Structures are given as structure tokens and as C-alpha cells.
Amino acid sequence: MSTLNVTNAQITTLKDASGNNPTTPSDLVKGRAKAWINYDMSGTAGITESFNITSITDNGTGDCTVTIATDFDDGNYCCVSASGNNHGSGSDGHLVIINDDSAIPTTTAVKCITKNDANAARDTDRNYLVMFGDQ
């Protein structure tokens, strides 16, 4: 069996060599994460690792704006998240929530807030955000 080299492959269904594990290009486009970011809000806020993210802006304690490189078609995309600290008490829960500012999320940016279980904004050091939607 050889290697296929092609610039544009137009395929109805992608399968493995046994004809199993089918995936359509539409499945791939809809189902793959369009952007993700691992960021640190402690000290000088910064991106630890990311995909399709331009930058983050530190707006204040626990408050940041994540800017996407290749935009979404509209503001109705899906974000899932988790957050936490590498310090503090064991029961100190944290949550990344989408800011309820009516101006966001936009096709290019989403504003996030991290809070502890007492509803106080916190600069957590591990914040994970994954985005799905149409581009």
C-alpha cells in the first residue's frame, strides 16, 4: 500500500483501513475545537499554551479578555472551561465564567472571569478555555 499525496482531498467519508471509524468532513469541521487556551492570571497575566488565540488582556483581578485569531462567524459559539490554583486551600473552588457584559462574546473575543467559591474574583494560575463553533 502506498502513500497518497494530494493538495485537496474531497472525501465523503473518511474511514480507517478496515472501513471503520467513519468521519465526514462536516463532522470534523463541526466537532473539532476551533480555539483553546491555557492561561495564567497570577502576576503578569500570560498565555501558557494556546491554539488560534492572539492574546489575552488583563482587565483586573480575575477578569480577562481572550482574543481569537481566526474569528467565528458570529457570537453564538460554545465555550467550555475549567480553572484552579496550584496553591491555596484544597476546597477553594474556582470557575471560569463568561462575563455577562452585553457587548461580548463577539466573533473575535470572549471575556472571562475567575471566581472562588465565595464569589470573589481571583487571579487563578491555571485557566482552561475551549471553543467550538462555526468559522
Add this chain to the structure above:
Amino acid sequence: MATLSNTDLTVADANITTLKDGSGNNPSTPAEIVSGRIKAWVNMDGSGTAHIDTSFNMTSITDHSTGVYTLTIATDFGSADWVAAGMCGTDNTTTHFLGTANAAPAAGTLKIQTVNDGGGLIDCTHIMVMMVGDQ
């Protein structure tokens, strides 16, 4: 550029610049697919004897104490800088939060904690976590 038309093409390795459907829509590059697809996920029950209900690319979970678990990944990430997101809950109306626990993630493990809205660690019956990043 040639056009290859075949109903069933079987090939061991396909080197493709852009994958599209039969109409030339829904494009994805291999880089987008690799960066954007979920590398591991788990649906687990943290109550009683904590166990995995279903998963992809997970080896095991370790139950440390109430609400605190380590997830062990089968095929590790390239570094500790990857992204996880998830949700958790029980069969009642209490709000629960999922976050990273007080330990730095590693290439092959992630320590998580589940917390109720009073800030106390709790064993949730439904814990769902997905992971993306570079392997």
C-alpha cells in the same frame, strides 16, 4: 493538479493539504485537525468506589479523598501545558464546580477536585472532562 475519482480509496498514509467534502466545502487542514481534536475524555463517577463509566485515551483514575481525583492519560501530552475543561454534578439541585486541584498538571496526569456551592469538597456522580493540546 490532478483529480482522483474513486468510490473507495484504500491507502495507508494520506498526505493531504486540505480535506474537504465531495462538494468542496467544510475544509480542514491536518494541522487544524490535530490541534483541534479532543485528545482524551472521560465520563466518571466519583461517588462510592470511583470509577470510569466511559472514556477515550484514559488509563485510570485515582480516588485520593472526597472530591479529589487524579486522571491518568494513556498517550501523554507533549508537555504539561495542555487544556482541560469539564463539568460535574449529582442527582440533586445543588450546584457543583469542577476545577484543577492543588497540584500542577503533568504530561500524563491531571488532578481535579469537585466542590459544592458551599465550598466543600464533594463526590459527584457525574464528572465529565475533555482534554486538548499537543501530544
